[in-house]
Amino acid sequence: MAIANHYRLTTPDTILDGRYKKAPGEDKDVAADQLSRATLLLGVTNGQRVHAVYTTELRKDMSFTGIWGRVEDPERSVDMLFLTSATAARKDKRLSTFTWSGSPQRLTPDGLDKDTVLKCQGTRFTLADTDDKPTHIRTLCA
Incomplete structure (x- = not known):
């Protein structure tokens, strides 16, 4: 074990x-x-x-x-985080738009052991309460 x-x-x-x-x-x-x-x-x-x-x-x-x-299941936990984040963003009244860029990409930086799961995915969104509606670009990693 x-x-x-x-x-x-x-x-x-x-x-x-x-x-x-x-x-x-x-x-x-x-x-x-x-x-x-x-x-x-x-x-x-x-x-x-x-x-x-x-x-x-x-x-x-x-x-x-x-x-x-x-x-217990790191891969499932990370996948669920991305799924629930997308659902929450679509319901968020503070956002006027929200989209993902591509799909979550698994990363394996130096020092990360084989049992640890790290995935990142880009997001693009605009805020509902701004006049000029700039697009914000962020990356979510889990």
Whole structure:
């Protein structure tokens, strides 16, 4: 029997060689019932949530949100996250448009063990409450 790997998501004070610094006061708690529903849907037991926003001096932002806990089927959990994110985005009244770019791509960066699943997919969206409707391009990784 193989021994399971144990990981915990953390948010360091700086990322990307110190170019991005964690914004103060950005770690917001999620309601217990929301966390419970999310972890159940994603197949995570004893789920814990972590969140941070990072910014540069030039006002570029990066957001990190995650749930960690015991995951029986990492591939299924990641696939469910993409599926539920798409469903939530289509229902989000703050967005006037939302589309995925391509499909989730599996990545295997150096240092990632064979049992860990990492997939990323691009998104394009416009906000409903802006006059000029710029298109925002973001990448979701899980």
